[in-house]
Amino acid sequence: MYVQTVDFKSLHASENFVDSLRSTGFAVVKNHPVSPDLICDTFREWEKFFAGTEKHAYTFDPCVQAGYFPFKSENAKGYTVKDLKEFYHYYTWHGLPNSLSQNTVRLYEILEEIACTFLGWIEENAPQDLRETFCMSLPDMVRHSRNSLLRILHYPPLTENEEEGAIRAHAHEDINLITVFPAASTSGLQVRDLVGEWHDVQCEPGEVVINAGDMLQMLTRRYYISTTHRVINPLGSEVRRSRYAMPLFLHAHSHVRISETHTQESYLNERLNEIGLLPADQMPIK
Numbered sequence: 001m002y003v004q005t006v007d008f009k010s011l012h013a014s015e016n017f018v019d020s021l022r023s024t025g026f027a028v029v030k031n032h033p034v035s036p037d038l039i040c041d042t043f044r045e046w047e048k049f050f051a052g053t054e055k056h057a058y059t060f061d062p063c064v065q066a067g068y069f070p071f072k073s074e075n076a077k078g079y080t081v082k083d084l085k086e087f088y089h090y091y092t093w094h095g096l097p098n099s100l101s102q103n104t105v106r107l108y109e110i111l112e113e114i115a116c117t118f119l120g121w122i123e124e125n126a127p128q129d130l131r132e133t134f135c136m137s138l139p140d141m142v143r144h145s146r147n148s149l150l151r152i153l154h155y156p157p158l159t160e161n162e163e164e165g166a167i168r169a170h171a172h173e174d175i176n177l178i179t180v181f182p183a184a185s186t187s188g189l190q191v192r193d194l195v196g197e198w199h200d201v202q203c204e205p206g207e208v209v210i211n212a213g214d215m216l217q218m219l220t221r222r223y224y225i226s227t228t229h230r231v232i233n234p235l236g237s238e239v240r241r242s243r244y245a246m247p248l249f250l251h252a253h254s255h256v257r258i259s260e261t262h263t264q265e266s267y268l269n270e271r272l273n274e275i276g277l278l279p280a281d282q283m284p285i286k
Helices: 013-024 036-051 054-058 103-124 138-142 214-219 236-240 264-274
Strands: 005-007 026-030 067-069 086-090 149-155 169-172 178-182 189-192 198-200 208-212 229-231 243-245 248-250
Touching: 005 013, 013 026, 013 103, 013 208, 036 054, 036 086, 036 103, 036 149, 036 243, 054 067, 054 086, 103 138, 103 149, 103 178, 103 208, 103 248, 214 264
Parallel strands: 005 026
Antiparallel strands: 026 208, 067 086, 086 149, 149 243, 149 248, 169 229, 178 208, 178 248, 189 198, 189 229
């Protein structure tokens, strides 16, 4: 499976991007507007946060899904073994830990801006009859949406005492429209092809990765496919290293209808329940 690396400034960027997204579910983009220094500085701040005890003061409220999620909070759909990760959910309406600067806010804003560009490419390269089924343009579905989420992930070093079958992130598909994220601090991301073979997603520091999610697949009637991916455990000396990643999950506004049976809100709550983040007896997210 060949995930293309697309030059953001190329005259053929949109066509190459969509070609990679349609054939693999993923694309890597270089020469984009996100500052490498901003990415590095933001990673460093979150590394300090996860290393300290302050994080426990920000433990998440299940009713709003924002804040710090302790180690082994989440399992992929269809799995009972928890993923080997801890993470923080940042929404524009929730705020950040007191020890952090505004770097995360700036990173969120510029990732959202280029995500709207990518969604524009996705829409303009889709068939006309499909575009006519959208209730609004794809960029307008997510622009300033309160549902979009920056998830800052920490995969701790392995201890050799992990539960049998536990890995950093089990095979899954993303829930949202598209995901946009800077290259993680170490490798490990893999994508599965149509015959079940796994392939590494190669991404250099400073590049960004984009993948299609389930909501885009539903909205476009499978013209764009949500591809299964995972994060595998490291080997050799890498087992003693942490892995950090910062995906921005682009969600439509709550009222946007993504299929005949679901709005963004109804589908999101259904999926959060399936992966163990939203107990059935909790109120839906507003």
